Amino acid sequence: MRNVILIVALLLVPFFGLAPFGIAEASRGRIATTCVFLFTGIGHFLQSKAMSEMIPTRVPEPLRLPIIYTSGVFEIVAAIAALVPGWSRVVGILLCLFLVGVLPANIDAAIRRVPFGGHGAGPKYLLVRVPLQVVLFCWIYWFEVRPPA
Numbered sequence: 001m002r003n004v005i006l007i008v009a010l011l012l013v014p015f016f017g018l019a020p021f022g023i024a025e026a027s028r029g030r031i032a033t034t035c036v037f038l039f040t041g042i043g044h045f046l047q048s049k050a051m052s053e054m055i056p057t058r059v060p061e062p063l064r065l066p067i068i069y070t071s072g073v074f075e076i077v078a079a080i081a082a083l084v085p086g087w088s089r090v091v092g093i094l095l096c097l098f099l100v101g102v103l104p105a106n107i108d109a110a111i112r113r114v115p116f117g118g119h120g121a122g123p124k125y126l127l128v129r130v131p132l133q134v135v136l137f138c139w140i141y142w143f144e145v146r147p148p149a
Contacts, residue, residue: 001118004128010035011139029143030082036136037079037095044072050116054109074098082144092144099137106133 014032023031044051052064059067078098081091109119110126118125 001121001125001128003117004132006039007036007132007136010039011135026143029139030088033082033092033095033140033143034079037075037082041072041075041079044068044075047116048072053114053116054105054119056105056108057112071098071102088144092140095140096137096145099133099140103130103133106130 011032014035015028018028018031019025048065048068051068055064055067075098078091078095081087082095084091106119106129107126109116110121110123110129113120113122118129
């Protein structure tokens, strides 16, 4: 549950904390996206073994760590690219697809009660995790994907 709170803080603190400095709303939203995905991407390297347990059991063991590392690299690169205005739309679409793609693994991990990132709480954790992913999806769509007003 701690990770959920931290991810929400990584969205809201930069977004509201940078407002007094005159930074545009769209830029603050992209900065917050960057904070979240830098955090989660780095986590793929610091907690790789624990994260590999979240991958569904039908995926062979030798493929799990490479998947974790690859997705971590993707998240870090996407986090940085989200700050580039010319790239933010494409990055946003890729991040939205990524969130949709990892949702089944998060559901599977909660059903199996994997003891990492809150999934050990079981299916009831999904009452928090799924809405968080919906919020992230909407956030990314709003600040990265949709055409500027």
